[in-house]
Amino acid sequence: MAIRRLLILPAVILAITATVAGADPALQLRQYESRHFTVRFEGREDPALVWALLERLESAYRDVGRQLGAFPGSRVPVMLYTDGKFPVHASVPHWAQGLFDGQIRLAVSWAALHEESLDKTLRHEYTHALIHARTRGNVPTWLSEGLAVANEGRGADHERNLARAADRLIPLDELHGSFLNLPSTQVPLAYAESAAAVDYLLSRHGAPKVRALLERLGESKNFDAAFQEAVGVPYADFRAAWMRRVIDYPGAGG
Numbered sequence: 447m448a449i450r451r452l453l454i455l456p457a458v459i460l461a462i463t464a465t466v467a468g469a470d471p472a473l474q475l476r477q478y479e480s481r482h483f484t485v486r487f488e489g490r491e492d493p494a495l496v497w498a499l500l501e502r503l504e505s506a507y508r509d510v511g512r513q514l515g516a517f518p519g520s521r522v523p524v525m526l527y528t529d530g531k532f533p534v535h536a537s538v539p540h541w542a543q544g545l546f547d548g549q550i551r552l553a554v555s556w557a558a559l560h561e562e563s564l565d566k567t568l569r570h571e572y573t574h575a576l577i578h579a580r581t582r583g584n585v586p587t588w589l590s591e592g593l594a595v596a597n598e599g600r601g602a603d604h605e606r607n608l609a610r611a612a613d614r615l616i617p618l619d620e621l622h623g624s625f626l627n628l629p630s631t632q633v634p635l636a637y638a639e640s641a642a643a644v645d646y647l648l649s650r651h652g653a654p655k656v657r658a659l660l661e662r663l664g665e666s667k668n669f670d671a672a673f674q675e676a677v678g679v680p681y682a683d684f685r686a687a688w689m690r691r692v693i694d695y696p697g698a699g700g
């Protein structure tokens with residue numbers, strides 16, 4: 447499409463091939479750049495698919511940026527595993543298609559790059575990248591995961607119902623660290639609570655306060671103080687109100 451080429455072509459600096467430092471010199475990393483992203487991958491290349499991916503990432507940049515009121519100053523690195531598998535050492539749930547660990551990593555085969563559902567993954571992982579840049583990594587996991595789900599462009603009904611069905615909720619302040627440290631049986635509930643809590647935070651207090659919170663987190667390591675200042679209520683009160691909401695209103699929306 448002409449419009450797509452106009453958007454992407456001036457921004458693509460050329461496909462560069464570079465040898466991976468310290469790796470098999472026969473293995474080559476290919477690199478494509480758009481205005482806000484650098485995509486790297488190994489092996490054969492399919493330029494049309496890479497450009498299409500860059501265009502979808504640029505779309506995530508615009509949409510998520512508008513939601514969170516933030517646009518990173520430097521290009522976001524994206525590593526693409528076109529065999530559809532993460533490296534064996536990657537700490538990632540088996541069902542995940544993407545992860546963010548300082549760069550966005552996508553395990554998506556060339557064939558699956560066509561799939562419409564990939565946009566959810568791109569928006570989810572880009573949200574993590576944006577929040578990381580905005581807060582300098584000083585963000586509780588529940589907040590980052592919940593915002594990532596909120597920006598996928600779908601509702602959080604499934605997660606709300608999962609949280610409501612749980613025998614016991616994990617307190618939000620126990621969901622600040624990596625979910626990889628939780629017992630594996632608790633991980634789905636941790637994700638569900640994150641989405642449900644952010645859904646509640648956004649509906650009860652509004653997106654501008656969430657944006658302000660991210661901004662404060664970029665300046666302060668004290669989450670409770672940043673929360674109180676940006677949202678206007680103590681973090682402990684928010685946690686209690688959210689739990690009451692989950693417990694007291696089974697089946698209620700919002």
Ligand SMILES: [Zn+2]
Pocket residue numbers: 570574590591594
């Ligand atoms: Zn995530």
